[in-house]
Amino acid sequence: MDLTYTPEEEEFRVRLREWLAKALPELPARPDPLDWPARRAYDLGWQRRLYDAGYGSLHWDASPTQRLIFLEETELAGAPYVGANFVGLLHAGPTIAAEGTDEQRARWLPPILRGEAVWCQGFSEPDAGSDLAALRTRAVRDGDDYVITGQKTWTSHAEIADWCELLVRTDPEAPRHRGISWLAMPMDAPGITVRPLRTLAGPAEFAEVFLDEVRVPVANRVGAEHDGWRVTMVTLSFERGTAFVGEVVACRRTLGGLARTARVNGRWDDPVLRRRLGRLNAEFTALWRLIQWNVGAAGAAGGTPGAGGSVFKLRYSQARQELYDAAAEVLGTAGALDADQEWTAARLSSLSYTIAAGTSQIQRDIIAERLLDLPKGR
Amino acid sequence: MDLRPTADQRALQASARDLLACRFGRERLRAAVDSPALDRALWRELGAAGFFALRLPEADGGVGLGLPEAVLVFEEAGRALLPGPLVAGHLLAGVVPGAATGERVVGLCDVGADGARLWEHPADCDELILVEGTGPDASAEIGGSDAPPVGAGTDAPPKTAGLDAPPEDAGSDAPPESAGPGAPPEDAAHAYWNASDWPTLAPLRSVDPLTPLARVVSYPRRAPRALDVPRLRREAALLTAALQLGSAARTVEMAVEHARRREQFGVRIGAFQAVKHLCAEMLIRVEIARSAVYAASLTGQSLPVIGAKVLADEAAVRNARDCLQVHGGIGFTWEADVHLHLKRAWLRLEQWQSGAKAEEALAEALLAGEVAV
Ligand SMILES: Cc1cc2nc3c(=O)[nH]c(=O)nc-3n(C[C@H](O)[C@H](O)[C@H](O)COP(=O)(O)OP(=O)(O)OC[C@H]3O[C@@H](n4cnc5c(N)ncnc54)[C@H](O)[C@@H]3O)c2cc1C
Numbered sequence: 001m002d003l004t005y006t007p008e009e010e011e012f013r014v015r016l017r018e019w020l021a022k023a024l025p026e027l028p029a030r031p032d033p034l035d036w037p038a039r040r041a042y043d044l045g046w047q048r049r050l051y052d053a054g055y056g057s058l059h060w061d062a063s064p065t066q067r068l069i070f071l072e073e074t075e076l077a078g079a080p081y082v083g084a085n086f087v088g089l090l091h092a093g094p095t096i097a098a099e100g101t102d103e104q105r106a107r108w109l110p111p112i113l114r115g116e117a118v119w120c121q122g123f124s125e126p127d128a129g130s131d132l133a134a135l136r137t138r139a140v141r142d143g144d145d146y147v148i149t150g151q152k153t154w155t156s157h158a159e160i161a162d163w164c165e166l167l168v169r170t171d172p173e174a175p176r177h178r179g180i181s182w183l184a185m186p187m188d189a190p191g192i193t194v195r196p197l198r199t200l201a202g203p204a205e206f207a208e209v210f211l212d213e214v215r216v217p218v219a220n221r222v223g224a225e226h227d228g229w230r231v232t233m234v235t236l237s238f239e240r241g242t243a244f245v246g247e248v249v250a251c252r253r254t255l256g257g258l259a260r261t262a263r264v265n266g267r268w269d270d271p272v273l274r275r276r277l278g279r280l281n282a283e284f285t286a287l288w289r290l291i292q293w294n295v296g297a298a299g300a301a302g303g304t305p306g307a308g309g310s311v312f313k314l315r316y317s318q319a320r321q322e323l324y325d326a327a328a329e330v331l332g333t334a335g336a337l338d339a340d341q342e343w344t345a346a347r348l349s350s351l352s353y354t355i356a357a358g359t360s361q362i363q364r365d366i367i368a369e370r371l372l373d374l375p376k377g378r
Numbered sequence: 379m380d381l382r383p384t385a386d387q388r389a390l391q392a393s394a395r396d397l398l399a400c401r402f403g404r405e406r407l408r409a410a411v412d413s414p415a416l417d418r419a420l421w422r423e424l425g426a427a428g429f430f431a432l433r434l435p436e437a438d439g440g441v442g443l444g445l446p447e448a449v450l451v452f453e454e455a456g457r458a459l460l461p462g463p464l465v466a467g468h469l470l471a472g473v474v475p476g477a478a479t480g481e482r483v484v485g486l487c488d489v490g491a492d493g494a495r496l497w498e499h500p501a502d503c504d505e506l507i508l509v510e511g512t513g514p515d516a517s518a519e520i521g522g523s524d525a526p527p528v529g530a531g532t533d534a535p536p537k538t539a540g541l542d543a544p545p546e547d548a549g550s551d552a553p554p555e556s557a558g559p560g561a562p563p564e565d566a567a568h569a570y571w572n573a574s575d576w577p578t579l580a581p582l583r584s585v586d587p588l589t590p591l592a593r594v595v596s597y598p599r600r601a602p603r604a605l606d607v608p609r610l611r612r613e614a615a616l617l618t619a620a621l622q623l624g625s626a627a628r629t630v631e632m633a634v635e636h637a638r639r640r641e642q643f644g645v646r647i648g649a650f651q652a653v654k655h656l657c658a659e660m661l662i663r664v665e666i667a668r669s670a671v672y673a674a675s676l677t678g679q680s681l682p683v684i685g686a687k688v689l690a691d692e693a694a695v696r697n698a699r700d701c702l703q704v705h706g707g708i709g710f711t712w713e714a715d716v717h718l719h720l721k722r723a724w725l726r727l728e729q730w731q732s733g734a735k736a737e738e739a740l741a742e743a744l745l746a747g748e749v750a751v
Contacts, residue, residue, distance in 0.1 A: 001383050001446045003676045009379075065379050259744035275734060278741030282670070282685030289381060289669035296380035311665050314658075361651075367661055368654035372634050377649025 003292070005065065013069045019053055020077040027080070033345065034202045036084070040118060040160040043083035047115030056113040060094040064295040064303075068245070075249035082246075084157055088112040088119035090243035092165040095182075095235045098304065100222050108163070108184060120161035122152040122185070122209060123232070129154075130362050132167070133176040133229065137211060139168035139183070145215040146170070146183065148191075151208065154356075158194045158207040161187045165235065166216075171226050180228035182235075184220045191215075201348035234304060239357045240313040241298065241305025245291050248316065251323055252284045254346075258323075262330045276326050283319045287312065307370040314363040317353035324350045381672055383450060390443075391450040397427055398458040404715075407459060411587050411718065416462050416483060416502035425480025429455075429464075430471040434478060440471070445613070449620040449675040456624025456694075459718055461588040463498045465617045465730075469610055470507060473603070474571075485574070487594055488611065490567070494728050496582070500592040503574045508597055509607050511567040567607035570599050586721040608680075615730040616683045619671050619690035622726050625719050626667060626693035629701035630660040632716065636705055647704075656700045663693035681743050684736045691733065694723035 005013070027046065031038035050056050058070040082089055093112045096104055111117035128134040137150025148168055158164070164185045171179030187194075191214035196204035223231035259277050262268040290312055298305045324347035328336035335341055354360045368374045383391065401420055410417070424430065432448050434440020448468065455464055466486035467477055476482030485503035489495045489510045497506065577597035584591040634657055637648030647653050667690040674682035698720035702709040709716050727733070 001387060001672055001676055002380055003673060005379055068379075256744050256747050259741065260747065263745060271734075271738070274741040275737035277744060278737035278739065279688065281740040281744055282688045282737075283666075285682065285685050286666045286670035286689050289673040290666055292379065292673070293381045293665075293669045296382045299380070300382075308665070311662050315662050315666055361655070364655040364658035365651065367658035368648075372630070372654075372657055372661060374634065374637060374648040374654050374657060375646050377645060377651075 005069070009065055009069060012066060013073060016055065016070065016073045017077070019055075020073060020079060023049055023053070024077060024079060030080070036157065036160050036204065040084045040157075043080065043085050044115040044118070046080045047082075047085050047089070047113070051114045056115075057109075059089045060097045064299050067242075068292065068295055071246035072249055075246050075253065078253070081250070084118050084160060085112070085115070086243070087121050087157070087161075087165065088117060088163075091235050091238040092119040092121065092163070092184075094238045094242075095165070095231065096184075096222060098234055099182075099231050104184075104222060111162075117162045118157060118160055119163045119165060120155050120158045120187070121235075122155055122158075122164045122166040124154050125151060126153050130359055132232070133180070135167055135169060135180065137166075137168050138172065139170050139181065139216070141170070141218070142215075144218050146181075146218060146221075148183075148185070148211050148214045148216060150211050152211070153208045154197070154206045155194075155209045156206045156356075158187070158209050159196055159204060163187060164209070167228055167232060170228075174226060177229045179226050180232070181225055182222045182228040182231040183216050184222065185214065185216050189214050189216065200351065201345060205349075236358065237305045237309055240363070241294065241309025243357070244313065244316055247320070248284060248287050248291065251320060252281075252288070254327075255280055255284060255323060258327055258330050265330070265332070267330050267332065273326070273329050276322075276329070280319065280323055280326060283315075283322075287316055287319060290315075307366055310358075310363040310366045311371075313357060314360050314367070317360065320353050321350045381669060381676075383446075383672075387447060387450055390447055391454060394427075394429075394451045394454040395457070397423075398454055398460060402458050402460055407588075407715070407718075410461055414461065414588050414590055416499055418483075421462065421467075421480040421483060423480070424467075425478065430467045430480060431478040432468065434472050438472065439478065444675075445616070445678055446672065446675040448617060449671060452617045452620035453624035453627070453671075456621035457628040459588065459625065459628075459715070459722060461499075463503065464621070465614050466498075466507070468617060469613055473605070474505060474507070476504075486610075486614065488614075488730065489594055489597065495594045496728070497577075497579070497592050497594055498589055500574070500579060501590065506572045506574055506577065507569055507603065507605070508572060508577070508594070509567060509569045509605070509610060511607070567611075568599075569603040569605040569607055569610070570597070571601040571603050572597060576600065584725070586718070586725045588718060588722065589725055591725075611730060612678075612680050612683050615687045616671070616674055618726050618730050619667075619674070619683070619687040622687075622690035622694035622723060623664070623667050623671050625723055626660070626690065626697040627664050629694075629697040629716065629719050630657065630664055632719075633657050633660060633697075633701040633704040640706075653704055656704055660697045660700050663689075663697055667693040681740065684731065684739055687731050688733065688736050688740070691723070691727045695720070695727060698723050 028042070031042050033039070047056065055070065058067055089112060093109060096108050112119065123132060125135050125137060128136065137148060137152065139146035139148045146168065164187055166183045166185040168181055168183060169179050170181040173179070191212040193210040195208045197207055199205045255277065262273065267273055294305060294308045294312060297308055324343065327343040328347060331341065331343060338344060369376060401423060428441040429451060431440040432443050432451060433445070436442040463483065463485045466484050470484045470486065471478035474482065474484045477484045482504040483502055485497055485499065485506040487495065487497045487506060487508050489508050490512055577594045579592040580595045582591045582593050637653050637657060638646055640647050670686040670689045674686040698716060702716045702720065705714055705716055708714050
């Protein structure tokens with residue numbers, strides 16, 4: 001048990017903090033959160049600055065502790081969220097780093113780090129969400145290419161993405177988990193149609209992606225042919241285990257802001273609300289401690305987060321929703337119903353957290369079967 | 379930085395588990411339910427094993443370890459449902475002669491403004507330390523001056539012994555000078571040393587069959603002790619949280635063991651998702667509480683301790699309820715151990731920190747605007 005940092009780590013923190021203090025005031029004004037093309041430009045610009053300063057590769061190249069320091073410091077300083085870079089930096093990139101060939105790493109990782117490429121995730125299909133192995137999108141080998149036909153859905157940032165981590169069925173005869181492959185698909189390939197889906201939180205955030213005889217070189221496959229399910233588990237372990245980690249710090253800042261808002265508008269006098277905020281304080285503090293625990297566990301397991309990520313993802317997604325429900329209480333009736341409030345937008349988008357990246361029910365199954373070794377079944 | 383216990387710490391925890399499994403197994407537990415008088419021989423054995431003297435300096439006959447190690451050992455005591463004034467024995471080991479070895483049994487009772495005034499095992503204690511007053515950090519109840527980290531990977535000697543300055547008239551057998559708490563003389567926190575028959579008690583039939591209780595209605599303010607009361611309360615809350623954590627971890631295991639064995643509709647009930655999901659939520663509560671408790675043991679600060687106690691209380695109480703649900707009808711019987719965990723968890727929930735005060739303190743801290751990481 002140890003929460004201390006080495007002198008090198010502390011020095012890293014200090015340098016990063018100094019750099020952030022200079023870099024953040026120089027940033028252009030933030031774009032409208034619903035304007036994804038503008039956000040793409042903004043988020044990539046921020047990634048480029050990080051890269052130029054030597055902080056670009058922290059998401060997968062650094063030690064786990066350095067990564068934590070990076071996430072703490074960027075969130076504490078109020079640095080921009082990864083946004084459009086979420087998939088590339090937080091799970092496609094780490095998957096390629098862990099599972100790709102040297103050639104593939106050299107090809108795809110530097111553009112992600114330099115803020116030149118946006119990635120999206122083409123896993124879910126209309127009839128394959130929680131049951132991901134039911135996916136039907138077909139890839140048929142034709143010379144050096146796969147020819148792909150099918151449909152993906154709820155693909156976040158598909159409209160503005162350059163690349164897609166795509167799951168396809170390469171062997172329709174094999175048992176469901178065995179015939180899948182993991183491909184990197186360029187989003188400008190002929191045959192791809194992206195149709196934005198309006199979400200309950202605003203205009204587009206994700207889209208339907210239709211694939212009509214799209215040709216993707218076989219060289220774009222990460223991992224062996226038909227071995228995509230295993231690679232997918234690596235991707236999901238990053239998505240659940242580490243991708244939301246930085247947000248916990250942001251939630252703690254939000255909670256503090258909420259308390260001060262309540263103090264100003266008089267809602268602080270309500271002891272029930274006060275206690276609710278106090279409890280959330282304990283909750284988010286403990287989530288941060290759980291992250292520190294998981295980082296140690298991942299380090300010991302060679303870097304890939306284990307099923308412990310499901311414990312974190314489940315509790316965090318609930319806490320985030322409770323946070324924004326509490327925000328609605330602080331705002332009072334009129335404020336909570338005002339769609340132009342920043343809190344309201346955040347409350348709406350918090351609704352996706354218990355669904356995206358695997359629903360809470362699926363996480364509970366994983367915890368029960370993999371961590372508690374309960375029998376499989378219904 | 380790695381929050382997980384080191385190999386040495388895991389070995390210490392395993393040996394505590396073995397000792398308790400040997401000396402306080404299922405049969406002994408059930409015997410204690412029927413006659414809850416403290417097992418003095420076991421108490422001395424715990425003393426000999428270093429349970430109470432764990433944080434005393436080696437020069438004083440202690441083990442020389444820190445708060446993180448104490449938390450690991452208390453977690454085991456919580457798992458085993460070990461009864462007795464464990465927290466008092468540990469915290470007063472360097473203060474009350476004979477407590478460290480388990481020769482004398484000492485109780486600790488908070489009669490402060492919001493203290494429940496409950497005294498565990500009143501008939502078994504040789505003496506009693508009472509603490510009252512809200513202290514300098516009333517808002518945090520158990521808070522107060524944040525001591526520097528104890529045993530947080532530093533070479534600094536454990537500070538338990540420093541809890542106390544020499545007693546002003548310890549050992550005097552002069553009669554009580556005042557009876558009844560009345561209004562505390564001032565708001566500052568105080569501690570008093572009393573012989574076990576000095577306070578006036580109101581009977582209380584304890585909900586926990588393993589923990590006899592009495593309510594202290596009045597007491598003499600005898601032999602004031604210069605204890606660091608805020609720190610005492612903070613560490614008592616942390617160790618109580620560790621006991622809750624151990625109980626919560628044990629009830630997940632009990633639920634999972636039962637769910638793997640019991641069959642209905644021709645399958646093991648653990649295959650039913652409704653049961654699986656109860657068990658998964660139990661594990662999540664344990665993991666979140668464990669992270670909070672271990673981290674609080676490293677920083678030793680009051681807010682993390684308060685938060686850890688809130689989460690460990692939730693884990694112990696709700697896990698015991700879910701464990702009972704997974705057990706079905708057997709769970710509602712006296713024979714199953716589940717109710718013992720639930721009742722003890724309810725008891726500890728009321729000890730050292732009330733939920734409402736804790737949440738208020740955590741809310742107040744938000745206004746300060748600090749996001750400590
Ligand atoms: C904001 C957002 C962004 C997303 N971004 C992406 C993306 O970029 N790329 C991508 O590929 N996907 C994305 N998704 C899709 C997401 O991964 C799926 O929505 C999710 O996995 C759930 O699948 P589903 O929607 O098909 O729901 P379903 O699987 O149909 O689930 C419906 C309900 O049934 C429950 N259920 C299903 N199976 C079980 C079971 N075995 N046991 C118990 N309950 C069960 C679920 O928990 C849920 O409550 C995104 C989703 C959201 C909301």
